Structures are given as C-alpha cells and as structure tokens.
Amino acid sequence: MPLDRTQPGKYFDATDTHLRRIGAWRGLASYETGGESAPPSLFGLSTIVCARFDHAVSPTVASNPRRVVWDPATQKVSWGGNSGLFETAAGSNLSTFVSQFEVIGY
Numbered sequence: 458m459p460l461d462r463t464q465p466g467k468y469f470d471a472t473d474t475h476l477r478r479i480g481a482w483r484g485l486a487s488y489e490t491g492g493e494s495a496p497p498s499l500f501g502l503s504t505i506v507c508a509r510f511d512h513a514v515s516p517t518v519a520s521n522p523r524r525v526v527w528d529p530a531t532q533k534v535s536w537g538g539n540s541g542l543f544e545t546a547a548g549s550n551l552s553t554f555v556s557q558f559e560v561i562g563y
Contacts, residue, residue: 476502478560482525484513484536484551490544492533502562505529512539513556525556 478500485493497505508527513536515521523545524537536545536554545551 475506475561475563478502478558478562480558482510482513482534482556482558484523484554486550486552488536488545488547488549488551490547492528492531492535492544494532495527495534496532497562500560500562502560505560505562507559507561509559510534511557513551513554515553515555517553523551523554523556525558527558527560 497503505527508529510525510527512522513525514523522539524539525534526537527534536549536551537543538545
C-alpha cells in the first residue's frame with residue numbers, strides 16, 4: 458500500500474466538524490495508468506473535502522520532482538512530471554519518490 462504511516466507528524470487531527478489526515482505517500486514500483494486507488498475509506502473517512510499533495514521528491518533523483526494530485530472524480534492519486542500536465546508513463550518506477558499530504562474530510 459502506498460500510504461506510509463511511519464513518517465513523522467500527527468496522522469490524526471480532529472476538529473468539531475472535520476477530520477485531518479497527514480502523512481506520506483510513496484510511489485509504486487510500477488505505476489498504473491490512471492493513477493493509484495485512494496478512496497476516502499483509505500484515510501478513514503467517508504468523504505474527502507480537500508486533498509493536498511506536495512511535489513514528490515526522491516533522494517536518488519533529486520533534480521526531478523514529481524507532481525502528485527488526488528482526483529475526486531476517480532478517487533485516484535495520479536503522478537505527473539514536474540512541469541506540464543502529462544501523466545507519468547505506465548510501468549514507471551516511482552518507489553523512491555515520497556510526497557507529504559494533507560487530507561481533510563468527515
């Protein structure tokens with residue numbers, strides 16, 4: 458599973474009406490076209506209101522960060538290049554890339 462709960466920081470944070478999830482998302486060894494499945498239940502939520510992912514960086518490919526986006530229509534996390542809107546090619550090894558994320562929902 459790409460969700461890495463071993464990263465430092467508070468993973469659970471609750472307010473009066475919303476829950477906040479913070480963590481790290483690690484890429485797959487073989488990227489699937491269309492993205493990685495990430496339904497609200499993966500984060501312990503029934504609905505995601507907002508999902509924010511930082512650019513993913515890799516210690517081995519530091520000069521080439523990747524764009525990471527959660528798509529509410531497909532409920533998938535897609536990966537792209539640092540510039541432009543193209544999607545990462547299927548089969549790409551993203552296992553060394555990690556993106557910090559914040560998901561808010563209920």
